[in-house]
């Protein structure tokens with residue numbers, strides 16, 4: 260019986276108080292509450308398409324703006340997934356996904372290298388989606404990648420609608436991650452790296 264790949268991370272600052280739980284071998288059931296409706300929708304989509312059971316409880320200083328809420332949630336979600344992966348042993352390590360949403364096509368390629376990096380080739384035609392500033396989506400993806408230990412390349416190949424561009428990005432990240440965290444019989448028991456450790 261494989262060890263459970265679950266984790267809980269709690270992070271409290273003067274700006275945000277966040278609790279995240281993940282189960283990497285779930286079926287994408289989520290309970291999300293950040294105080295930002297569109298962001299909740301994106302995180303629910305991330306859980307569903309990542310096949311990750313997830314709870315996200317974020318209380319942030321929204322009276323200032325949404326920046327801390329969105330960025331810090333990305334930090335804690337990244338930390339929780341890295342904690343559940345427990346040294347990346349036995350996983351595929353690499354994942355990629357192409358996600359169409361109507362007129363939009365987005366690509367994500369991801370490496371659980373433990374050398375975190377973000378290549379962001381996503382542009383929006385509108386400053387907001389719902390009540391969210393579109394500039395915050397990069398903040399989330401950057402915070403997530405840095406704290407998950409993932410090298411993430413996310414690119415909108417083409418698209419117009421800002422909802423589709425944002426959501427296809429969360430779906431592409433989720434589907435690429437889902438592939439990367441799959442257990443690989445060829446790497447069980449050791450890290451998938453020629454240097455012997457990630």
Ligand SMILES: O=P(O)(O)OC[C@@H](O)[C@@H](O)c1cnc[nH]1
Pocket residue numbers: 422423426
């Ligand atoms: O996961 P789906 O793409 O089936 O739908 C999710 C929901 O976001 C969908 O209603 C949507 C369609 N266009 C923008 N959003």
